Every structure is written in structure tokens, then in C-alpha cells.
Amino acid sequence: MKxxxxxxxxxxxxxxxxxxxxxxxxxxxxxDSAILPKEQDFYIPExxxxxxxxxxxLVKIKKVGKHINEQFAHNYYDEIGLGIDFTARDLQAKxxxxxxxxxxxxxxxxxxxxxxxxxxxxFKDLNELNFSLIKNGKEVQKSNTSLxxxxxxxxxxxxxxxxxxxxxxxxxxxxxxxxxxxxxxxYLTGVLEGQTIFTVxxx
Ligand code: ZN
Numbered sequence: 707m708k709x710x711x712x713x714x715x716x717x718x719x720x721x722x723x724x725x726x727x728x729x730x731x732x733x734x735x736x737x738d739s740a741i742l743p744k745e746q747d748f749y750i751p752e753x754x755x756x757x758x759x760x761x762x763x764l765v766k767i768k769k770v771g772k773h774i775n776e777q778f779a780h781n782y783y784d785e786i787g788l789g790i791d792f793t794a795r796d797l798q799a800k801x802x803x804x805x806x807x808x809x810x811x812x813x814x815x816x817x818x819x820x821x822x823x824x825x826x827x828x829f830k831d832l833n834e835l836n837f838s839l840i841k842n843g844k845e846v847q848k849s850n851t852s853l854x855x856x857x858x859x860x861x862x863x864x865x866x867x868x869x870x871x872x873x874x875x876x877x878x879x880x881x882x883x884x885x886x887x888x889x890x891x892x893y894l895t896g897v898l899e900g901q902t903i904f905t906v907x908x909x
Contacts (some may be wrong), residue, residue: 707874708817709736710865711762711791715854715880722883729857731864734808736791736878740818747907748816750890754794757888760881761839761847761896764789765858767875774866780870781857786826788837788896788903790819791876791878795887820876821896821904827900833857839884840895849882 714720720727741749764787771782781838791812798811798822829835832851839847851857856864861879865871888894892908 707738707872707876708869709740709876709878710869710871711736711878712856712880713863715856715861716849716882717853717855718883719881719885722885728855730741730885731861733865733868735869736813736818739815740813742816742819742906746816746887747909748792748819749909750888751794751814751816753810753814754797755855756794756796758793758795758885759839759841759846759888760791760793760885761877762789762791762881763787763835763837763839763851763858763898764820765862765877765879767862767871767877768873770870770872771862772870774863774871776859776863779862781860782862784826786829786835786898787823787876788821788872788898789876789878790839790889790894790896790904790906791881792817792819793885818878818903819896819906821898824898824901824903833850835899837896837898841886841888841898842893845886846886847882851879852881853882862884900906
């Protein structure tokens with residue numbers, strides 16, 4: 707399985723990193739080895755002094771699909787989740803500067819937190835989901851999926867023009883503003899519509 711991630715999907719986050727507003731979704735892949743095993747602590751890798759959290763709404767693909775029309779995209783997923791796209795921002799900045807791929811900065815071991823899954827029927831409207839990240843008891847990121855530049859079904863349609871989606875693939879739909887650095891002993895909690903979806907301890 708693969709993790710398909712969207713960058714720059716929230717205007718306020720594009721502004722905080724002084725990035726250009728994209729004309730199409732920015733897409734990258736994390737390998738399955740990036741998934742942080744459940745109940746395991748996250749160890750800050752030696753190659754970075756500036757690992758950032760990015761909380762994101764996740765979508766789990768339930769069947770194979772290619773060139774999916776947006777109006778049928780809802781048939782390809784039942785489960786919604788929340789996770790973190792950990793990013794070695796210092797390494798990413800160096801790679802971006804040289805025009806090189808981001809993979810090492812975003813695809814390293816443990817760089818993908820995947821929380822619990824919730825069936826989509828539990829939500830009234832997937833385009834109106836409140837979610838947040840709490841660090842050491844303080845809310846650091848808070849947003850709503852209505853603020854995404856591209857919605858879930860649009861993303862699925864777009865991604866499937868390039869990559870065949872397979873059962874079990876996970877889409878990271880992009881992070882809102884408020885990203886920041888983690889240090890040892892931080893404790894992160896992800897909340898989706900009032901429900902705690904994951905907790906991670908930083909080592
Ligand atoms: Zn991200």
C-alpha cells in the first residue's frame with residue numbers, strides 16, 4: 707500500500723510557509739515503511755533538528771480505481787481518519803532549494819501517524835469536519851475541511867489520473883496553518899469532530 711499526500715491544500719498554511727499557491731494539487735508519496743506502528747513513540751531522527759508536525763484528515767481507499775470521476779469518488783472510501791505528516795523541515799528546505807525530491811524529509815521511518823478510523827456515516831458532511839492538534843495540552847492547529855482548496859472527492863479524482871488507487875491506500879489531505887517544531891517529551895493528540903483519534907509521544 708501507499709500513502710498519497712497532498713501539499714498546500716489550505717491557504718493559511720501556504721501563507722505561513724511563504725509558498726506559491728498551486729494551480730493543481732501538490733502530490734507526493736510516502737512509502738508504507740513511514741507508518742509509525744500503533745502505540746509506538748516517535749523518535750526524532752538524527753538527521754534533523756527541525757521536525758514539524760502537520761495534522762491532516764485521512765481517507766482510506768477501499769477498492770481499486772483509476773481515472774475516477776469526481777462524482778463517483780465517494781464509492782471508493784468508507785473510512786475517515788486523522789494523522790500526522792511529520793516533516794524534517796530543515797532537510798526539506800535544503801532539498802527544495804536545490805529542486806530535489808522531498809522524499810527523505812517526509813518519507814522517513816515513522817513520518818506518518820495514522821490514527822483510528824471512523825466510518826464516514828458518522829459524519830453529517832465530510833466537507834465540514836472540524837479537526838485539531840493539541841500539543842502538551844494546548845491547541846496548536848485547528849481547522850475545518852471546508853477550508854481545503856481541493857475537497858476529498860476532487861483529490862481522489864485528481865490523484866487517480868496519475869496513480870492507480872488500491873484497497874488500503876491512504877490519502878493525507880494536507881495540513882492547515884499552525885505547523886511547528888517538536889522536541890523530546892512533547893505529547894500530541896489529534897481530535898476529529900470532538901473524538902480523540904490518536905496520541906503520540908515524542909522521544
Ligand atoms: Zn502535509
